[in-house]
Each structure stands twice: as structure tokens, then as C-alpha cells.
Amino acid sequence: MTITSFPSSTAAGLFAARASGYKPSPVREVFDISMQPGMISLAGGNPDLSVLQLDALADTAAELVRTQGLDALQYGGGGGTRELQELICAVMAAEGNPALPANVQVTAGSQMALELLVKLFCDPGDVILAEGPTYVGAISVFDGLQADVVHVPMDDDGLIPGELERKISELAAVGKRVKLLYTIPNFHNPSGVTLSAGRRADVVRICREAGLAIIEDNPYGMLSFDGLYLPSLHQLDPENVFYLGSFSKIFSPGVRVGWAVVPDDVRRQLQLASEATTICPSVLSQMLVQEYLSQTDWRQTLASAGDLYRDRCEATMTALADFMPAGTTWTVPGGGFFTWVTLPEGISGEDVMYRAIGHKVVFVPGSAFYSDGAGDNQLRIAFSFETPERLREGVRRLGLATAESIQGATA
Amino acid sequence: MTITSFPSSTAAGLFAARASGYKPSPVREVFDISMQPGMISLAGGNPDLSVLQLDALADTAAELVRTQGLDALQYGGGGGTRELQELICAVMAAEGNPALPANVQVTAGSQMALELLVKLFCDPGDVILAEGPTYVGAISVFDGLQADVVHVPMDDDGLIPGELERKISELAAVGKRVKLLYTIPNFHNPSGVTLSAGRRADVVRICREAGLAIIEDNPYGMLSFDGLYLPSLHQLDPENVFYLGSFSKIFSPGVRVGWAVVPDDVRRQLQLASEATTICPSVLSQMLVQEYLSQTDWRQTLASAGDLYRDRCEATMTALADFMPAGTTWTVPGGGFFTWVTLPEGISGEDVMYRAIGHKVVFVPGSAFYSDGAGDNQLRIAFSFETPERLREGVRRLGLATAESIQGATA
Numbered sequence: 061m062t063i064t065s066f067p068s069s070t071a072a073g074l075f076a077a078r079a080s081g082y083k084p085s086p087v088r089e090v091f092d093i094s095m096q097p098g099m100i101s102l103a104g105g106n107p108d109l110s111v112l113q114l115d116a117l118a119d120t121a122a123e124l125v126r127t128q129g130l131d132a133l134q135y136g137g138g139g140g141t142r143e144l145q146e147l148i149c150a151v152m153a154a155e156g157n158p159a160l161p162a163n164v165q166v167t168a169g170s171q172m173a174l175e176l177l178v179k180l181f182c183d184p185g186d187v188i189l190a191e192g193p194t195y196v197g198a199i200s201v202f203d204g205l206q207a208d209v210v211h212v213p214m215d216d217d218g219l220i221p222g223e224l225e226r227k228i229s230e231l232a233a234v235g236k237r238v239k240l241l242y243t244i245p246n247f248h249n250p251s252g253v254t255l256s257a258g259r260r261a262d263v264v265r266i267c268r269e270a271g272l273a274i275i276e277d278n279p280y281g282m283l284s285f286d287g288l289y290l291p292s293l294h295q296l297d298p299e300n301v302f303y304l305g306s307f308s309k310i311f312s313p314g315v316r317v318g319w320a321v322v323p324d325d326v327r328r329q330l331q332l333a334s335e336a337t338t339i340c341p342s343v344l345s346q347m348l349v350q351e352y353l354s355q356t357d358w359r360q361t362l363a364s365a366g367d368l369y370r371d372r373c374e375a376t377m378t379a380l381a382d383f384m385p386a387g388t389t390w391t392v393p394g395g396g397f398f399t400w401v402t403l404p405e406g407i408s409g410e411d412v413m414y415r416a417i418g419h420k421v422v423f424v425p426g427s428a429f430y431s432d433g434a435g436d437n438q439l440r441i442a443f444s445f446e447t448p449e450r451l452r453e454g455v456r457r458l459g460l461a462t463a464e465s466i467q468g469a470t471a
Numbered sequence: 472m473t474i475t476s477f478p479s480s481t482a483a484g485l486f487a488a489r490a491s492g493y494k495p496s497p498v499r500e501v502f503d504i505s506m507q508p509g510m511i512s513l514a515g516g517n518p519d520l521s522v523l524q525l526d527a528l529a530d531t532a533a534e535l536v537r538t539q540g541l542d543a544l545q546y547g548g549g550g551g552t553r554e555l556q557e558l559i560c561a562v563m564a565a566e567g568n569p570a571l572p573a574n575v576q577v578t579a580g581s582q583m584a585l586e587l588l589v590k591l592f593c594d595p596g597d598v599i600l601a602e603g604p605t606y607v608g609a610i611s612v613f614d615g616l617q618a619d620v621v622h623v624p625m626d627d628d629g630l631i632p633g634e635l636e637r638k639i640s641e642l643a644a645v646g647k648r649v650k651l652l653y654t655i656p657n658f659h660n661p662s663g664v665t666l667s668a669g670r671r672a673d674v675v676r677i678c679r680e681a682g683l684a685i686i687e688d689n690p691y692g693m694l695s696f697d698g699l700y701l702p703s704l705h706q707l708d709p710e711n712v713f714y715l716g717s718f719s720k721i722f723s724p725g726v727r728v729g730w731a732v733v734p735d736d737v738r739r740q741l742q743l744a745s746e747a748t749t750i751c752p753s754v755l756s757q758m759l760v761q762e763y764l765s766q767t768d769w770r771q772t773l774a775s776a777g778d779l780y781r782d783r784c785e786a787t788m789t790a791l792a793d794f795m796p797a798g799t800t801w802t803v804p805g806g807g808f809f810t811w812v813t814l815p816e817g818i819s820g821e822d823v824m825y826r827a828i829g830h831k832v833v834f835v836p837g838s839a840f841y842s843d844g845a846g847d848n849q850l851r852i853a854f855s856f857e858t859p860e861r862l863r864e865g866v867r868r869l870g871l872a873t874a875e876s877i878q879g880a881t882a
Binding site: 134 | 488493502520528529530542548579582586594615683710724726727739740743750751
């Protein structure tokens, strides 16, 4: 048997229009760089899994396969297991969000739930509003499904309602059909800011009045540093808000289990679209999550994780103050994984990134989080995965790279 | 906290055109019926997992979480783990199919790989050719992505090359753009037939000359009753054939691990589209499959499974001969999970199904496997999951239901 490489193909000439929408993600590309020896990574939003009790989880996995293997390894229902749907509602209740199991669709990560909802709601050319900046993986979904992304400015209190109204009016005036607002109200990725309580009611009202639905993406909500939670948009208007949740940041991304909560009259189409994509969510993964939620003190583990991330955030804040050149500003997160850094006027995040890699630190430049080329003098720092000591050293190196870039710009 | 149901929503008025393409799958609907007590299910294509050594697999899962949990539970590469890509090539080699790890994209089941390829290659209105009948889950993908399905007739040697040429000419004559042939050459779902060796070269040549690519879906190829394998279409023309493989039938559907092998110049777009859908395949599932393939005698397990399915197929064939009314015909599979039954002229598979459910046996009526309303007097029998005794009893009940339907038609 000879094994040949396939250097060229006739097939590549057949690509559909939407194929060109899938562009390389800068986050995935720096993923490879972050694996280099000695590199400090401020790039990927990986959770620190050291809080998990791996020995106990190993026993749980063994017991699961041994006693329920014929179910765990078989096909399951397309919407997810009933047990997990119920436990997801308990997790949401612990954050103050009411939901019913029948409205829960389990997916292979909440990324997939987002993809399905955009597939169901956006024809090519439809507009999705999103914070500027926004989650890079959401931009991939919107681009791939040929939806147009229009950014809405945010400040330290999150999305600005007046700007949201203005964008909706502007788009209506030029005949564009706005279908969705995609928003991450809690500990926003990449900006780290949280939509204030006062603004939540405004955002919900504006969208309802304008006839667009909201996708509320909430992977970080339970990673609050002070243990307090604001009411979700979903809670304020469950008929018009699709809620996305994830176990990736509060348990494990490797199991790929997320979910959407949608109104009754969207639920069936969402499940059919999900079945067309993956038939059913992994039963093994779902049952492992079920065991984790029902057999362990997961809220205590989550509290430990919150303490860990808070310490890392504080170390990052201190290091930014100590090492970044004058004229640099950054957000002060109340939870989650990220802070958003604005470099001095005229300094490019990409230029700093190339210099920073030379100093053995890597991060994602700000332009990755916009679909319109903005964010050039910004960058995202993830403080979730490195120790406080390494975060401090990483920011010190970032400060050096930034100073070099300033020197280069003024030379 | 009050929990409310969401009886109506403003959001449902915003559905995109493609949303109406997602229709309920008859296979999934009879899934619920097949759970009723006393029901014999000839419906779902579930593998029999009793061949697996669950105790050993439980130990493997525990060891995996205990010693490699920080990797298994974390995010992984978007294309799949390098180890699994290599093992997939070894699995394909065992069936006589050469492939390189760099050309392998791992997905959450091969259903997802199919969805991604159709997304990348078909604009709305593009035509996909598929056997008539074809896999019901493929029809969901095509409908959801607004591709038009045109069926190509098959006989006991599989897809008929002359009919393929004729359909391509007819579609060209009316200005339709044909992008893909979707085919299941081995132990076809639902028909149970295999594309003959002689026809394989013809099919590959016809598609290449007509400028369309082939998606070769091969979940059942290794479940050959005589242990012999025909050359894959991918092997005959690797530059123009996208190959889909799955662990669902040869190991476990519950882990949701499948793959695609594509040419170099399609590989990158496929991974980007995959990342936009699920970020990465489940690392835990991938590593469990790796351990299964590298630590156990999986080919021996597969041979045992093949023996099991062959016995069940034979029991089904005997029962069909013993119990079905005159004028009924069926295919004789050389492997896989299914046989395809053609009822006497004028008898409807759906009518027989409703009567059969009363007799406590369920199957999928033939019309589910066509996008154009054909197949009304046919039905699919899955022999993979029930014991030979229950298969015989199920077919006996099916015979009663069919006789009743004939009586009803002539009354």
C-alpha cells in the first residue's frame, strides 16, 4: 500500500461563497506559539484545572463506565439527557437564573449552540449587533454564516444603550435587517467589563422594541470575584433572550458540554438543527458532568477557582501599574479571565506582539476582536492560566516590548 | 425565584429561510416509541455494545483521568490530537485505505464532518446527488443548508453508474450546478447493499469528469461479514473524494468521535469551519478512543461484533422468508446493520408501521430515506441491536402487520 500526499485537488475549485468566511483565528494561531518552551502565555482563555480532584474524578469515570457503560457509550436523546437538563437548571438557579429543563438544549460546547442559533436566525446579509470588541469565536460563526457584524461601543459599564439605539436606527435607515444582539454581559471576553444592572433593563427593552432577539453568552458569570451576581438578560425577558451557558470555564472544556435555553417555540427547531450537526451530545461527557455536579461539592470547587482567578487578576493589575509605560490604560475586571489593555496613542498591538514573542510572552492583539479593523492599539490579557509570579513576569516582558514599540515609533 | 414557562416568543418571528429545512427525523421520532415496554425495535442503527469489555474500559478511563486529566479535560487542537489522527490512519489502513494524519480532521461524530463539508461546498440551490434511498441524517444536513438533493437509483450492486451520468446530464441541461455526490458504498444505510468493485472506478471517473467532488461515507465498512474489503473511492481518487469515518459503529457512538480525510487544499478551511462550530473535538473522548485502539485488541472485538451482526442478519433473512407475505422482497447484506424491504405493490410502509406498533414492533418507513416522497412501499429493518430470537419475533409481528395492511387495501 502506498501512501501519497494530496498536493492539489479538483475539489477546492468548488467552494461555496460561505467558505471564504472561515478565517484563521489569531487566538488559535498564538496557541501554537504559546507552547514554545519558556513562553509565558497571556493568550488563551484556558481555565486552571488544578482545582479539580482528579483522583476522585477518575473513580467517578470508572464507576460510570463500569455500571452505566452501555448507556454512556450509546446514542442518546438529541436534546441532551433529562438528568443533565435538570442539573443545568440547578446550576443556573445557583446564579439566580430561572429556567426549565424542557427549554434546555445541550450541545458540544456553547460555541455550537451559538452556531446553531445564528444558522436558524440569520440569512446571508442579516445584521448581528455585538459589543466592540467581542468574542473572536463569535466573529468566526457570524462570518462563516455570512451575517454582517456591526459593533456597538462599550465603556466600563458595558454596552452603551444609547449607542445600541443609534446603531439600530442607522441600520434601519439604510434598509438593513437587524436580527440579533450578541452580548456577553458578565466579565466580558475580551474586555473584562460587566454590563451594569441599570443598563440591563434598557438593553432588553431596546431590543424588544426594535424587534430583534438577544443571544446572551454567559460562560464566566459564576466566576465572580465577590460572589455576587447581577440579574441575567434572560431573566428580564425570557421570551426574547436566548441564553448560552458552558461547563468549559466552571468545570472542563475537554468534555465539550455547553447549552442553550430558548423559548418553547424555538426549542424544537434548535434540537433539529443540533441533531443535523452531531445527532446527539456525547452521552459519556454528559454523564460525567452529571456525576460531577451531583456527587461533588462543585460550588466549593468553583469558589476555590474564583479565589485563584481573583489573586491572578490582582497580580496582573499590580504588574500593569508597575511595568506598563505611561499612557497605557486597562480595565479592572470583577470576575472572569481577561483584562483589556489600551496602548498609548499610535502604538499597535500587533507590533507589540511580535516584539513580545521575542521576549517570550504572548497575548492576542486587539484587532482580532473586531470584524471591522478597529482595536489596533489594544490587546487582551488572559490571567486565568499562569501563576501570579509568571503573570507578573509576563507583564514585565510586555512592558519591555511596549517600550520598544514606542521607541520604534518615535525613532 | 419564580420559574415560568415561555409559551410564546417574539423571537420565533425572526427565523431565517434555512430554519424551515430542519424537519423532524422519523428515525428520531420512532426512537421514543422503541423505548415502550415490550416493543421490539427494528428502527435505530444502534451498535450492540455488549462486545466491549466494560471493566477494562472503566480502568482505562480512570487511569486516563488520574494521570492525564489536566490534558484530557482541557482545550485541545482544533484538528484533533496528533495521536488520534495517526491511529485513525492505522484503522483506515486495516481496511485497506491509505491516508496521512495531516489530512485527518477529527469531529464530534462523522455527522458533523458531513455538515461541515456541505457548509463549505454548497451554496443554497446547489445540487447534491445521493443514492435513492439515502441516510436520513444526510438529508437533514442537505435540507438545513438549502442544498437540493437529487436521488440516483441503485440496484443490488449499489449506485448505477449509467443513472449517475444521466442525472448529471439532465441537471446540466436545466442549468443546475451539481457540487457533490454523497455515497455510502459499503453496507449502505438504509439499503444494505454494497457498491460492486467494478462500478467503483466508473463512479469515481464520472464524478471527476463532470467536475463534482465525492463525499464517501463509510461507517460500516469494517463490519463485513466475510472479513473482506473492497477498495474505497477515496483510494481510487484521493484528490476528489472526501472520506468520512466513524467510531460510532466500531466502538461507541456515545463518545461522538468521527473524522474526515480531505485533500491538503481543503484541510485548512475544514478545520476553521470545525473550530467555528465546536472549537475543538472533546479531548477526553479522543484520548479514550486512543487508549481503546492502542491498549486493547480492538480488531478481535470488531471480529466478534461482526460475528454477532452476521448471526442477526441471518436470523432476519430466515424470518423474512418465513413470515412475510408473498410479493415482499428484501436485500441480502454482506455486512453492516440494515436490510431494505420492498412491500407488495400498493402497500404503504407507513400504514404497516402504524399497524406494527400495535403489534409491538417498530421500524422506519421507506419514505424517510428519500427527499422526494419516493419509498412509500418500502421500509428499513435494523438487525444490529436485538437478539436473533427477538429479531425473529419482530419480523413475525411485522409479517402480521403487513398481512393486515394487504387485507385493508383489498377490503
